[in-house]
Amino acid sequence: MNQEKSYQYVNKPVRKKDAMALVTGKPVYVDDIAPAGCLVVKVLRSPHANAIIESINKDIAMKVPGIEAIFTWEDVPNQRFTMAGQTYPEPSPYDRLILDQHVRYVGDPVAIIAGADEACVNKAMKLIKVTYQVLEPLLDFRKAKDNKILVHPEENWRSLCPVGADNKRNLCAHDSCQDGDVEKVLADCDVVVNSTYHTKANQQAMMETFRTYCFMDMYGHLNVVSSTQIVFHVRRILSHALNISPSKIRVSKPRIGGGFGAKQTVVAEVFPAFVTWKTGKPSKMIFTREECQIASTPRHEMEVSVRIGADKAGTIRAIDVYTLSNTGAYGEHGPTTVGLSGHKSIPLYPRLNAYRFTYDVVYTNVMSAGAYRGYGATQGLFAVESAVNELAAKLHMDPVALREKNMVKEGDVMPSYYGETANSCALDRCLARAKDMIGWDKKYPCTDMGNGKVRSVGVAMAMQGSGISGVDVGSATVKLNDQGIYTLTIGAADMGTGCDTILAQMMAECMECPVDSISVFGADTDASPYDSGSYASSTTYVTGKAVEKACEKLKEKIVKVACQALGCSPDEAEFNGKGVTCLTSGSFISLEDIATRSMCGNTEALEVTESHSSPVSPPPFMVGMVEIELDRETGHVDILDYVAVVDCGTPVNPNLARVQTEGGLVQGIGMALYEDIQYDSKGRLAENSFMQYKIPTRLDMGKLRVEFESSYEPTGPFGAKSIGEIVINTPAPALAHAIFNATGHWFRELPITSEKIAMAD
Amino acid sequence: MTITLTLNGKKITDQISADCLLIDFLRSHGALSVKRGCETSNCGLCTVFLNDVPVLSCSMLAARADGQTVTTLEGLQDEAEEFGAFIADQGAEQCGFCNPGFIMNAIALLRENPSPTDDEIREYLAGNLCRCSGYEGQLRGIRAFIDYRQERSRS
Ligand code: FES
Numbered sequence: 001m002n003q004e005k006s007y008q009y010v011n012k013p014v015r016k017k018d019a020m021a022l023v024t025g026k027p028v029y030v031d032d033i034a035p036a037g038c039l040v041v042k043v044l045r046s047p048h049a050n051a052i053i054e055s056i057n058k059d060i061a062m063k064v065p066g067i068e069a070i071f072t073w074e075d076v077p078n079q080r081f082t083m084a085g086q087t088y089p090e091p092s093p094y095d096r097l098i099l100d101q102h103v104r105y106v107g108d109p110v111a112i113i114a115g116a117d118e119a120c121v122n123k124a125m126k127l128i129k130v131t132y133q134v135l136e137p138l139l140d141f142r143k144a145k146d147n148k149i150l151v152h153p154e155e156n157w158r159s160l161c162p163v164g165a166d167n168k169r170n171l172c173a174h175d176s177c178q179d180g181d182v183e184k185v186l187a188d189c190d191v192v193v194n195s196t197y198h199t200k201a202n203q204q205a206m207m208e209t210f211r212t213y214c215f216m217d218m219y220g221h222l223n224v225v226s227s228t229q230i231v232f233h234v235r236r237i238l239s240h241a242l243n244i245s246p247s248k249i250r251v252s253k254p255r256i257g258g259g260f261g262a263k264q265t266v267v268a269e270v271f272p273a274f275v276t277w278k279t280g281k282p283s284k285m286i287f288t289r290e291e292c293q294i295a296s297t298p299r300h301e302m303e304v305s306v307r308i309g310a311d312k313a314g315t316i317r318a319i320d321v322y323t324l325s326n327t328g329a330y331g332e333h334g335p336t337t338v339g340l341s342g343h344k345s346i347p348l349y350p351r352l353n354a355y356r357f358t359y360d361v362v363y364t365n366v367m368s369a370g371a372y373r374g375y376g377a378t379q380g381l382f383a384v385e386s387a388v389n390e391l392a393a394k395l396h397m398d399p400v401a402l403r404e405k406n407m408v409k410e411g412d413v414m415p416s417y418y419g420e421t422a423n424s425c426a427l428d429r430c431l432a433r434a435k436d437m438i439g440w441d442k443k444y445p446c447t448d449m450g451n452g453k454v455r456s457v458g459v460a461m462a463m464q465g466s467g468i469s470g471v472d473v474g475s476a477t478v479k480l481n482d483q484g485i486y487t488l489t490i491g492a493a494d495m496g497t498g499c500d501t502i503l504a505q506m507m508a509e510c511m512e513c514p515v516d517s518i519s520v521f522g523a524d525t526d527a528s529p530y531d532s533g534s535y536a537s538s539t540t541y542v543t544g545k546a547v548e549k550a551c552e553k554l555k556e557k558i559v560k561v562a563c564q565a566l567g568c569s570p571d572e573a574e575f576n577g578k579g580v581t582c583l584t585s586g587s588f589i590s591l592e593d594i595a596t597r598s599m600c601g602n603t604e605a606l607e608v609t610e611s612h613s614s615p616v617s618p619p620p621f622m623v624g625m626v627e628i629e630l631d632r633e634t635g636h637v638d639i640l641d642y643v644a645v646v647d648c649g650t651p652v653n654p655n656l657a658r659v660q661t662e663g664g665l666v667q668g669i670g671m672a673l674y675e676d677i678q679y680d681s682k683g684r685l686a687e688n689s690f691m692q693y694k695i696p697t698r699l700d701m702g703k704l705r706v707e708f709e710s711s712y713e714p715t716g717p718f719g720a721k722s723i724g725e726i727v728i729n730t731p732a733p734a735l736a737h738a739i740f741n742a743t744g745h746w747f748r749e750l751p752i753t754s755e756k757i758a759m760a761d
Numbered sequence: 762m763t764i765t766l767t768l769n770g771k772k773i774t775d776q777i778s779a780d781c782l783l784i785d786f787l788r789s790h791g792a793l794s795v796k797r798g799c800e801t802s803n804c805g806l807c808t809v810f811l812n813d814v815p816v817l818s819c820s821m822l823a824a825r826a827d828g829q830t831v832t833t834l835e836g837l838q839d840e841a842e843e844f845g846a847f848i849a850d851q852g853a854e855q856c857g858f859c860n861p862g863f864i865m866n867a868i869a870l871l872r873e874n875p876s877p878t879d880d881e882i883r884e885y886l887a888g889n890l891c892r893c894s895g896y897e898g899q900l901r902g903i904r905a906f907i908d909y910r911q912e913r914s915r916s
Contacts, residue, residue, distance in 0.1 A: 015849050016849065016852060016854065019845075019849035019852075022849075022854045022857025022860050023842070023844075023846070024794075024834065024838055024841045025793075025794025025834035025841065026794070027793035032793040206858075207798045207806060207856070207858040207891070207892050208796075208858045255856070255857065256856060257796075257856045258892055259856075260892070289798065290800060496858075497855070655898075658898070659851065659894055659898045661895075662894065662895030662898060663855065663894050663895040666896065667892065667895075689800065689801045690799045690801055698891075
């Protein structure tokens with residue numbers, strides 16, 4: 001279903017609304033607008049991976065001039081909550097306190113210190129005397145289930161949803177689902193691949209670290225201004241954590257310096273919120289990069305075991321996936337990320353005789369994981385797409401041909417994707433185009449350059465969702481103002497991705513007006529309509545539809561007010577963006593005059609709020625192909641060319657969709673080749689700065705080429721699906737494949753560093 | 762100690778502690794475009810000009826700027842706007858947090874070398890990290906800006 005429609009504002013490369021403010025360096029982020037004189041808030045962090053605090057002496061620290069307050073576990077509510085920004089009741093267990101007597105990873109907060117400036121806070125931090133009863137840490141996630149060391153032995157741990165969690169077994173979640181008899185089908189297959197893949201707890205590494213400032217306003221409300229993707233969830237979570245009514249809390253966000261899912265968890269907010277609530281004084285907390293690396297909310301480390309079977313002719317018949325996921329010390333996003341490792345990898349191959357997907361999510365004494373772009377799908381796709389490449393090798397078949405034969409096509413039912421049908425799917429076109437662009441047939445598998453270097457190619461496919469079906473709520477309030485300009489108020493959060501602009505483009509399309517006539521406001525819990533927030537690739541698809549619905553209603557209302565002026569009935573009237581015409585009399589009233597009329601003796605509010613939620617989550621699809629040059633002696637990998645062809649439905653803003661894709665590819669390349677996470681035997685993280693945690697620079701990514709093959713999603717706004725997350729998913733499996741084609745070695749653990757490649761021979 | 766320096770064309774004199782970093786000094790004097798992205802001189806977000814030469818303000822004591830001239834993006838608004846428009850036309854500004862440092866360094870590059878090759882651009886800006894854009898859109902923007910300038914100087 002490729003309905004090529006032409007639009008005036010949608011599918012156009014409109015400049016982002018905030019662009020010029022950003023490129024000229026205007027003060028638009030949390031720390032730029034926090035008032036001078038805020039208390040500086042920092043936390044003292046545990047040096048031990050597992051310990052009980054025996055005593056804390058803060059007497060000397062309190063004497064440091066400028067210190068306002070020091071709080072310890074004895075000062076905070078003893079009521080567990082989760083910091084995961086999810087719809088209530090959250091699937092993530094309630095396993096946190098603001099401060100706990102039991103510290104569970106190196107970096108777990110021990111005390112909150114607030115003072116006049118950074119110097120006095122740092123000084124006081126050194127003077128707090130803590131004695132710990134140090135316990136043996138549980139660091140190996142493969143040994144966590146039913147280990148005698150319990151990460152959460154406490155009695156008030158609780159799980160609100162039936163996710164298979166059991167704190168007495170170190171289980172944060174467990175589940176299994178299947179269709180058909182996997183064992184029987186696998187036994188009957190001509191070729192079976194059985195491999196296990198390991199991905200690390202990668203950091204989002206957004207350039208703006210976690211940060212929040214708080215103040216009490218004239219109504220006695222706690223105002224929280226934070227770099228967050230989820231203002232409404234933050235309000236609810238703070239209300240749980242601080243044990244105060246949400247009516248007393250207002251959360252808003254300014255511009256956000258990158259999120260990638262990190263800011264879908266309440267990482268910084270609780271500390272300054274607690275300080276301001278207790279002291280009545282404004283406060284701010286700015287995470288250092290080191291804190292961001294050691295005490296935040298990275299990707300879940302996963303070990304994914306895949307068994308995949310096919311007949312001799314290359315028909316894939318069964319896939320069996322078992323995922324072991326490491327949620328670390330707390331369960332944020334633990335029960336949900338893991339689901340995507342199977343549900344967003346297996347459905348790429350929907351015509352199976354049988355599939356099975358089983359998982360365990362375990363607690364360990366390392367930093368808690370969270371949400372990171374791709375949200376489990378990234379890990380699952382590295383495994384399943386690598387296994388498909390291994391299968392092709394075993395079958396002596398071209399991996400592209402194997403995919404052509406088995407991959408999902410438009411109209412297919414996807415049993416492993418909750419039985420949904422792929423109503424919009426151009427994956428076949430994506431594959432054909434990518435193959436053509438990179439010159440697959442000429443380059444596969446490799447060319448020996450004769451100088452110790454080999455050039456080779458690799459391929460992977462990917463999918464994601466568009467919002468959480470039946471859960472995510474997107475809302476929009478649209479309003480006509482003086483002089484015929486509009487306001488669009490949203491609760492979704494633009495974190496640089498450009499949702500303020502693409503939602504305005506959709507509104508402009510509906511209201512037939514320039515994008516500049518629309519002022520976008522959000523997100524603010526006191527002013528915005530409820531929105532779950534910007535995550536799960538939901539904003540374009542879910543909130544976009546809410547914008548479309550709200551505009552339709554607003555048009556009706558505008559026509560109604562216009563008709564009163566024109567003295568005609570709504571079915572004789574036509575709205576055309578500039579105003580309303582009475583088709584019978586030919587008389588016309590401009591939008592400006594309608595707006596003026598609406599402010600004098602009017603009883604019809606020219607404002608509409610609409611919410612939207614979708615029973616389905618239509619997957620975007622993509623193909624990534626890479627050409628590398630590998631130095632056999634040093635193991636160095638140069639990316640020569642990365643080709644990505646994406647089906648995100650209608651790209652609402654082709655420029656922004658392209659840059660999203662390029663950004664996701666480079667993050668994926670970092671995950672595949674450089675970004676490592678290593679703990680020592682005491683549970684201390686080695687990669688605690690950008691010196692050790694090497695994210696790609698512009699010298700590391702080679703040439704990227706992005707194209708779109710668009711399907712038309714009938715349930716999406718203007719045929720759109722999502723783009724934000726899927727784009728990180730292909731580099732790891734495509735690069736692992738190319739490296740195999742160059743070396744003959746399958747690398748099943750990320751990152752695939754030069755050292756590992758050089759040592760493998 | 763007391764230092765005097767020229768910040769974006771204005772002379773300022775202030776009391777500082779000996780260990781005050783230039784980045785903190787600048788932010789406390791209203792140059793809020795200067796961002797901190799790390800503590801290890803890896804990210805390039807805090808790039809400013811010291812006597813027209815790009816430096817990392819996180820790795821320099823404010824005291825060393827005594828008697829010198831410091832320029833931040835606040836002092837280069839016209840240039841930032843002219844060049845930045847080309848980044849904006851690619852949608853490559855994204856979250857924008859890295860933009861001031863990146864744009865300062867791009868301006869420095871183009872002052873030194875008005876028609877760099879792609880490799881020279883990558884090399885010069887290698888120390889400016891960006892986690893959002895994947896760098897390609899920034900490169901397209903720089904290229905488009907160079908083309909525009911060459912076009913303009915020809916006509
Ligand atoms: S635009 Fe976000 S880090 Fe560069």
